[in-house]
Amino acid sequence: MRRGNGLPIVRAAAQARRWxxxxxxxxxxxGLPPPEPLVEILQLVGSIADGSIADCSAVIVHHDREPVLLxxxxxxxxxxxxxxxxxxxxxxxxxxxxx
Amino acid sequence: MFFHLLAWLALLAGxxxxxxxxxxLGWPLAALHLVTLGVLAMTAIGASLQLLPVATRQPVRSxxxxxxxxxxxxxxxxxxxxxxxxxxxxxxxLGAAAVTVALVAFALLLARNLWHxxxxxxxxxxxxxxxxxxxxxxxxxxxxxxxxxGAPLVARGTLLPLHVAFAAYGFMGMLALGLSYILxxxxxxxxxxxxxxxxxxxxxxxxxxALVVPASFxxxxxxxxxxxxxxxxxxxxxxxxLMARALATGMRRELGRSFxxxxxxxxxxxxxxxxxxxxxxxxxxxxxxxxxxxxxxxxWLLTFLLGILQRILPFLASMHAGPGVRPPxxxxxxxxxxxxxxxxxxxxxxxxxxxxxxxxxxxxxxxxAAAGAIGAAAFALFYVVLLLRMHRAARAVPAPxxx
Numbered sequence: 040m041r042r043g044n045g046l047p048i049v050r051a052a053a054q055a056r057r058w059x060x061x062x063x064x065x066x067x068x069x070g071l072p073p074p075e076p077l078v079e080i081l082q083l084v085g086s087i088a089d090g091s092i093a094d095c096s097a098v099i100v101h102h103d104r105e106p107v108l109l110x111x112x113x114x115x116x117x118x119x120x121x122x123x124x125x126x127x128x129x130x131x132x133x134x135x136x137x138x
Numbered sequence: 139m140f141f142h143l144l145a146w147l148a149l150l151a152g153x154x155x156x157x158x159x160x161x162x163l164g165w166p167l168a169a170l171h172l173v174t175l176g177v178l179a180m181t182a183i184g185a186s187l188q189l190l191p192v193a194t195r196q197p198v199r200s201x202x203x204x205x206x207x208x209x210x211x212x213x214x215x216x217x218x219x220x221x222x223x224x225x226x227x228x229x230x231x232l233g234a235a236a237v238t239v240a241l242v243a244f245a246l247l248l249a250r251n252l253w254h255x256x257x258x259x260x261x262x263x264x265x266x267x268x269x270x271x272x273x274x275x276x277x278x279x280x281x282x283x284x285x286x287x288g289a290p291l292v293a294r295g296t297l298l299p300l301h302v303a304f305a306a307y308g309f310m311g312m313l314a315l316g317l318s319y320i321l322x323x324x325x326x327x328x329x330x331x332x333x334x335x336x337x338x339x340x341x342x343x344x345x346x347x348a349l350v351v352p353a354s355f356x357x358x359x360x361x362x363x364x365x366x367x368x369x370x371x372x373x374x375x376x377x378x379x380l381m382a383r384a385l386a387t388g389m390r391r392e393l394g395r396s397f398x399x400x401x402x403x404x405x406x407x408x409x410x411x412x413x414x415x416x417x418x419x420x421x422x423x424x425x426x427x428x429x430x431x432x433x434x435x436x437x438w439l440l441t442f443l444l445g446i447l448q449r450i451l452p453f454l455a456s457m458h459a460g461p462g463v464r465p466p467x468x469x470x471x472x473x474x475x476x477x478x479x480x481x482x483x484x485x486x487x488x489x490x491x492x493x494x495x496x497x498x499x500x501x502x503x504x505x506x507a508a509a510g511a512i513g514a515a516a517f518a519l520f521y522v523v524l525l526l527r528m529h530r531a532a533r534a535v536p537a538p539x540x541x
Contacts, residue, residue, distance in 0.1 A: 111456035
């Protein structure tokens with residue numbers, strides 16, 4: 040999401056877009072101010088880990104930058120991240136439980 | 139870590155002047171600046187270069203500049219401390235020159251980052267004000283050094299309140315308040331604090347700083363200083379309201395020992411305003427200036443910083459464990475026992491210092507400084523073990539790389 044001047048819109052409300060696809064539960068946190076991407080992603084991971092969201096074992100994250108602070112949080116709960124190919128200016132990750 | 143320990147040792151060396159409250163160059167002044175320059179400002183440089191890019195969505199453009207800044211800044215701080223401790227104004231001047239060049243370089247790096255900021259206007263506003271306060275702080279510092287070297291260009295009575303206000307509440311304070319809007323919600327896993335209240339707090343804090351200026355130049359000092367304290371109190375009230383909300387609404391409620399220190403520091407911040415008001419109204423209380431320093435620097439800024447550091451350092455170490463490696467968990471990197479020792483010793487040191495000031499007792503100052511030094515050594519041990527575990531993890535068998 041970009042304004043006409045090329046700067047990304049920063050969403051005021053803490054609402055990440057989510058949808059289910061064949062490869063997992065998708066979450067788009069682009070434009071959210073920190074630390075909301077971290078919070079939203081971990082909430083979703085937590086919901087899958089405790090079974091609140093059924094029949095799902097992976098989260099696909101659509102982010103606008105490398106979420107460096109997410110990785111230690113994932114490690115703490117036994118999850119890991121793998122970088123996927125995505126759109127230009129997008130950081131796309133696949134999150135799943137460590138083997 | 140090193141300057142933290144040295145600060146308590148310098149206080150140990152200068153216990154008698156602290157107890158009798160003599161002013162001027164000496165080990166107590168050196169101890170104070172080892173804390174402010176060696177611990178607080180040093181960490182502020184690193185923290186702001188690590189965290190402000192998160193808020194501004196701008197990378198730090200130069201990777202070599204922070205290293206160069208460190209190589210100039212660290213020896214400069216050492217020379218400033220030696221110059222103060224041994225009452226050598228020329229050494230102090232040389233050290234101050236090195237520190238000033240390093241901080242100006244840091245200010246330019248930070249300004250460049252803030253100029254292109256694309257998010258979190260409340261945090262960015264705090265960043266800009268911290269930068270302006272840094273300029274004022276450096277100017278007053280150099281003028282004070284000139285005074286010590288026999289060239290009093292501006293009256294010391296004018297410079298000192300400006301120096302203290304812009305150093306503690308301006309530079310360090312604005313960075314602490316602004317970066318808290320990122321750090322506290324991040325630790326608590328809470329939503330970002332309300333942007334309008336952040337900005338309201340910022341406006342009050344900036345007004346408080348501005349009101350110190352006419353007071354320092356002798357223009358209705360009681361009125362302007364009392365006004366500054368009032369505006370500062372409003373800023374702090376709004377800020378702490380946002381912090382309380384983040385802690386109450388976050389996914390993570392148990393934040394451990396680190397946040398006991400942070401809460402203590404917030405209490406000291408409030409108390410510092412009370413002492414500042416007493417100073418502004420020239421209350422007939424002995425050694426108010428020293429009490430102010432203890433509450434402001436020891437109680438608030440140092441305690442806050444140490445609380446935050448012990449929380450964030452394991453996360454930063456995990457992040458930097460190396461590319462292509464499954465990061466070690468922050469918990470696995472943390473050697474907790476020294477942190478428990480530090481917690482007890484740090485708070486005991488502050489309490490003993492307060493008692494020492496009340497009783498004007500040099501022996502109690504020495505005991506306080508010894509407790510502080512043990513705490514600082516324990517904290518340094520936690521940090522060394524963290525680094526060793528991080529390097530060990532980085533040499534471990536790598537996980538499948540992130541492609």
